[in-house]
Amino acid sequence: MKPIVRTLFKAPGKLYDRDLGWVLGKRFLCLTHFGRKSGRRYRTVLEVIGLRPETDEVLAIAGLGPSSDWYRNIQAAPAAEVAIGRRKFVPAHRILGESEAAAALAGYERRNRLLRPVLHPVLSKLVGWRYDGSDAARHRMVRQLPIVAFRPRGATESDQESD
Template identity: 60%
Template sequence: MNRIVRFVFRAPVRLYDRGFGWLLGGRFLCLTHLGRKSGRMYRTVLEVVGRDSEEFVVVAGLGAGADWYRNIQAHPPVEVVVGRSRFPAEHRVLGEDEAVTVIAGYEHRHRLAGPVVRFALGKLLGWRYDGSDLARRRMARQLPLVGLRPRS
């Protein structure tokens, strides 16, 4: 069973490995980062929850303890691949107000999937997420949102 679960969760990274990451379009990105202790290169596929002309925003869905999040706090991200674009990256952690705006925009763009999104967020957060402004603020304090952009 563990092998199956591992295969399923690693499948998106394998798409990027084989040059097919573009199939996931701009909805996902592949973040390459250095291990904070090992110095080893890791790749993590993350959903893009917000985007503007310069920056892609992702959520640390397992909170500030997520390995990729802790790694980029210790060392700058190495590279981001989105669709057919690849760039050396830098990051920033969004403030609460900006994170709430990004989350609200994501929910608006995916309103048909709202019940599923709220259910999944409730499981990640450990409390009933109802999509209210108060819940978004609580979520933004619990799950950091990170902006990734080309290094200047």
């Protein structure tokens, strides 16, 4: 990866490292989680693909699929913290079902129409096939790349079911 691209990808993490994540608004979140084997504390910056004020949820996609370390780690042990904008909370999480995830991805694409020329090729590279933005492709994608909803722990009575 070229140095300038690497720097751009690492920039959100550097901002969170300096307690400046609020500069990113609600476009990225910083997930603090624990290694499933090491127990070590990790921080991973994820792009927010959706906000759901009605359920107080923040949505992120596992861009490297279910083998993403952060995704596997939160399956093994609850995450310690989510920071987004100026807000921090101890999260509970749930994995969206296929229909709900496809609708969330469609909403993300609608809100980010100007990114479509870059978004579709990037998503195609992540999944290994040509993503065209159709409903069928969206459903196929979310079967490969899970979408996770984070909300403050204790926000709903079903938190225990999602952990």
